[in-house]
Amino acid sequence: VLPVVEEFNQLLHAWRQHQERSRNAVGNLAHALKTPLQVIMRFGEARNEPVILEQSRHMQHLIEQELKRARITGRAAVGRHFRPREDLGALAETLSTLYHQKALHIGLEVESPETLYLDQGDMLELVGNLLDNAAKWAEKEVRLHLDVDGNLAVVVEDDGPGIDPHRRKRLLDRGSRLDENRPGHGLGLAIVRDIVALYGGSLELDDSPSLGGLRVRVTLPLE
Numbered sequence: 585v586l587p588v589v590e591e592f593n594q595l596l597h598a599w600r601q602h603q604e605r606s607r608n609a610v611g612n613l614a615h616a617l618k619t620p621l622q623v624i625m626r627f628g629e630a631r632n633e634p635v636i637l638e639q640s641r642h643m644q645h646l647i648e649q650e651l652k653r654a655r656i657t658g659r660a661a662v663g664r665h666f667r668p669r670e671d672l673g674a675l676a677e678t679l680s681t682l683y684h685q686k687a688l689h690i691g692l693e694v695e696s697p698e699t700l701y702l703d704q705g706d707m708l709e710l711v712g713n714l715l716d717n718a719a720k721w722a723e724k725e726v727r728l729h730l731d732v733d734g735n736l737a738v739v740v741e742d743d744g745p746g747i748d749p750h751r752r753k754r755l756l757d758r759g760s761r762l763d764e765n766r767p768g769h770g771l772g773l774a775i776v777r778d779i780v781a782l783y784g785g786s787l788e789l790d791d792s793p794s795l796g797g798l799r800v801r802v803t804l805p806l807e
Contacts, residue, residue, distance in 0.1 A: 621644055624636065624640050625637065665699050665702065665703075665704060666700045666703070667699050669696070669698070671708060672692055672694060672728065675715065676715070676728075679716065683719045683720075686724070688726060689724060689726070690719070691725070691727045693728070695731040695732065701806075709775065710779045711738060713773070713776050714728075715740060716772055718740050718797075721742060723744060726742045727741050727794075727795065734807075735805055735806055736805075737803050738801070739801045739802075741800070742797040743792075743795040743796055746792075752789040755789065776802065784804075784805055785803050786803045789801075
């Protein structure tokens with residue numbers, strides 16, 4: 585039995601290293617692209633090339649989005665368990681800093697054991713994208729409620745414009761991704777949807793009865 589356990593531990597360690605390298609790679613690539621992109625933008629400005637400028641600004645927007653996600657999930661360690669109160673408090677502080685110009689109030693209500701046996705990186709990416717989407721479109725307030733009752737339930741709502749029912753359905757359709765460079769909730773919710781599917785959970789979008797914007801409810805099985 586011992587050789588099998590040792591081999592399993594080696595495989596698990598290799599998988600964790602691979603996951604960590606993959607998560608770091610996107611942030612590193614985004615950093616590396618910033619300087620050459622600035623050169624391309626200056627070239628477009630000097631030559632008065634509107635197509636180059638438009639596409640360069642689009643690329644810059646995508647890079648900034650990836651760098652922001654890297655900052656949001658930067659505290660995660662692959663293979664670590666999720667500690668909701670501690671992890672979500674730090675996450676809310678990070679988002680408050682990123683959206684400081686809005687002076688957002690991010691309210692957290694956490695009813696959970698101290699530790700949940702879920703991957704910390706996955707949970708920070710999931711909840712981080714939910715909060716980031718809410719913060720991006722909120723006027724002044726974002727609320728998160730997390731509780732555990734057999735399943736993990738996470739509800740995030742905001743006081744922004746919300747999403748009309750037709751576009752909500754598109755976001756929930758597997759394989760669809762809205763262009764994040766256009767107004768909407770776009771790629772962030774697509775990432776959430778993919779993580780929820782990985783864990784065999786459910787994702788629901790509707791109107792927030794208390795704040796008037798979008799309400800997103802995620803349920804993940806814990807067994």
